[in-house]
Amino acid sequence: MLQKREKVLLLRTFQGRTLRIVREHYLRPSVPCNSPLCPQPATCRNDGKLLSSDVTHYMIPDWKVVQDYLEILEFPELKGIIFMQTACQTVQHQRGRRQYNKLRNLLRDARHDCILFANEFQQFCYLPRERGESMEKWQTRSIYNAAVWYYHHCQDRMPIVMVTEDEEAIQQYGSETEGVFVISFKVPASGVSVSVSVCVHFFSGAHNALDPEEGSLNHLARLPPTLFFCVHTRHGFNLFSFLSLLIYFERESTSQGGPERDSKRENPEQAPCCQHRARYRARTHELRDRDLSQNRERPYAHRAVLRASLVLALLDFFSLSFVQDFRVVVRIDSWESTSVYPNGHFVRVLGRIGDLEGEIATILVENSISVVPFSEAQMCEMPVNTPGNPWKVSPEEEQERQDLRETHLVFSIDPKGCEDVDDALSVRTLDNGHLELGVHIADVTHFVAPNSYIDIEARTRATTYYLADRRYDMLPSTLSADLCSLLGGVDRYAVSVMWELDKTSYEIKKVWYGRTIIRSAYKLFYEAAQELLDGNFNIVDDIPEFRDLDEKTRQARLEELAWAIGKLTDIARHVRAKRDGCGALELEGVEVRVQLDEKKNIHDLIPKQPLEVHETVAECMILANHWVAKKIWESFPHQALLRQHPPPHQEFFSELRECAKAKGFFIDTRSNKTLADSLDNANDPNDPIVNRLLRSMATQAMSNALYFSTGSCAEEEFHHYGLALDKYTHFTSPIRRYSDIIVHRLLMAAISKDKKMEMKDNLFSNKDLEELCRHINNRNRAAQHSQKQSTELFQCMYFKDKDPENEERCVSDGVIYSIRTNGVLLFIPRFGIKGAAYLKNKDGLVISCTPDGRSEWKPGSLQRFQNKITSTTTGGESVTFHLFDHVTVRISVQASRCHSDTIRLEIISNKPYMSPDTELFHQSSLLLKSDLVKEVTRSVEEAQLAQEVKVNVIQEDYQKYCQTKGRSLYMLLEEIRDLALLDVSNSYGM
């Protein structure tokens, strides 16, 4: 039975009058307590997540603690946290939506051991605010009262610790109830009147380390950095040297600096300023010894010299050495109006500046990627597959699924050595003469139940992250490399799409979707498949499946397989032609070649001449995606997850058109078809790079392909520009994309809907799905950024040790692909680097070239034209750079302690770079990338061995990572398409 209370609010209207508002407030005898110790779980209706039962006590943070130290409460080490509704509401009212959503996500996340207790709706916990009582006092009182009730509710079996920052509250409530402890978030340091707030792992007893008797820095330093926080102190703290740690933030979108800004950079007015605080994100901080100077007001404090452009946080630290030379994460707490810098507190050390692991961790943090190893709870959900206890097809599943093991010849085509095979193909002739084409995708959703721990983790990650030298999987390797991988000769669950096609016209007559059991007969690699397609059977020896057969069966099987591949190729050609006929363009072909230069990390993976069989596989996958998209959209018109690629804006193509005109080509951008055709024609026989650059520009002009929920978009907007399909989704790689998992679930639901069966899973509503799409799009973007940044990191580390003056490898050929007022943008085909070279240096000198082409700096001026830039010295010499000119550049690294290092380009000659291996450009560039990563990894290893620094680095062999990078071309195309959508144009600050 509800009890009605009334709350009286006095609000001030805009006119300044006081408005007395009476609001009802209903109390109920029981609200869910979500504790496993609850004596009457039935009355409490504990249906959500429960607190874990293995904690020694529950922690209840005070409202102020929730407001200011949410990051700390987010640590997975902290268990058994009860957020009181009062505290959550304060966050909502005072910290805004962003912070509140963070808290909500924390509460929703099943992996975090924390719950919300709706104390204000509980009859015995609710305390009306008394007359004259301040809001803060009332909130603390409410929370304490609720804590006491909760303690008694659990029959006094679990001690409760309320942490607060309010000294008065500690005094008042500290010893009021036995079993409910009120302790400070700050632990007083020895004898000093000032409190250094150190929040240690609250209950592991670690804060005893700060015992006044033996309180010393040493204790703190020994604590793991993540458990060690200090929070700002206002006034002196003279036990240890403390310093104001300066943090800078960089605006997410731009990287322009301020006064000390590189003169190269334009747009000083875009320098970040304090007003944009909300849009800053924590990047990395720097702390420089030489910059440390005495602060007049606080002689004991060090103060780092600031860069005026940077937003700084004032942090008080007692161990300078602890954070010096490290990259750290800092949370900004407040920003006083009188201070130039915000106050913040230190959260976590990422690693040493310049150290590979540290820098990688920085990249991860910058892109807010969290890749902790899979937890035990998550691994427990994984099926077992050990040699002693092999995984088997279960009889129930055998009943429900269509068994294709005997009837269909299923095979997969992947790059050599690929481990995670998530797609397989089949083709056969039916009794009625029709053909049947099948695409079989690993059934990940069978193993990943909705809202299981592993599902939540995968949803959070949303995609597998590929960095230059490593990858972070979305699913544990038990699934990704074993049970969900459609390996040859083993039984696997799959989700299949099968089309019945006309024998000659290949027209689609029927389509069937469903769960199946398959056994892939052959795990082919592309080259072998291509040989078979060409009728060249010598390759057979390379296919392990054929090795142990006698001549006769081998021949028969071989012919069967060759027929299947041939038929597949035929069908693919046909489907492709149909798509082309509808005005589609071979965009992926375009993008591959474009993106070769763009995305260096894939660069070396692309075979120089794509085999036809690549396209065959790709086409089959596109077909499957397209049909699945149609199916789920028809079944769930308002809540299907599709992928759209909006057509680009024409004005974005203007640069492309101008550039092409400079070379005498005309680019027609009116439709995707004309664009593709004119790009194909724009080929300079003398310089293949021109075409690549033009394609790259075309790619950049396009908009991003995005996931979306069909309920939130008009049907016309579903179109996929790149593929020229009306509906498209991602279905074929559930191992490494969460969107595919969602699509699989939707498809399963659609099938059971067709069969009028009850739907098992709760599908996402349009709103939730929209939110999820936004999250996945976000994560994809983060994955692309991190990949790009890690590549840049490796490039920098590669060039860092080289002496740019002497090393031959630091000099290379570059092509001008864009003109700016003070320089040119260069593309270096050999390394796949894009960057800016300046024709005017910081001293105002301009470049000039001696007759033999070598450049020098002289006073003069620059003049920019549409397609060229001319540098004239005062002596009258002039040199002109045209678009697509080849020049010789020297590559060096510009070291920076606060940012990551950047590559710097310098034109040393206006003649193309001539070297003995000019002929081998492409060859070397293909090889170089992997060499580069290898070399950097090796040198890092060596350095570590030499210093015998014990850093916990996962030194896994690059080759091992490499394996799954060589995926099927289709996936590669997909990935490239994703990448192509990444806006990289302004990443060099010009």
Added chain:
Amino acid sequence: MAGLELLSDQGYRVDGRRAGELRKIQARMGVFAQADGSAYIEQGNTKALAVVYGPHEIRGSRARALPDRALVNCQYSSATFSTGERKRRPHGDRKSCEMGLQLRQTFEAAILTQLHPRSQIDIYVQVLQADGGTYAACVNAATLAVLDAGIPMRDFVCACSAGFVDSTALADLSHVEEAAGGPQLALALLPASGQLALLEMDARLHEDHLEQVLEAAARAARDVHTLLDRVVRQHVREASILLGD
């Protein structure tokens, strides 16, 4: 400050109710002696007073008399102090007129008007405090008053509002929830037959969700019916004791 969260993740509304729960309803019948029937109702903080006169002869122009049934005349007014900001006119404005018409429609559907041809039934409703769901409170109060007057009706008319927030239908919206701007549906139900006396909504709501909201409102209206029924029985019991029956 972030916007109000109308429905929390835990399923609580701003005032602590769950999605389908009604506000507290208190009602009394026979509050005025001089009227034929009268009633007072509190739905949460929404308070309404209804009086009924009739059936009596047509007052004013005889031409208005209907040959086959009674004329139902409804007048709605809300006290100047009923809302947060003081109102200028207690009745006669557009909104009041509209509300009067809606009430009239509702009660023409419920009262057996053909039993009293050429006569008139007056229903006057006044809202003393408006805290959301005024229409529902007026209908419920008027039902009680009509019952108190002893005018034959098909059934109780029970009204309730419902809204739609975060794909959940909320029953019996309070002022805070109404002010948030989501769709709001008002429904008057004849609970025994399940017929609708009035259904009104003037916001956009997706067709797919309409059923859900309707269902929520109807369920709430049935809950209101149980409560009103209890009030009527209580009133009758008291009256019969007084009469010494």
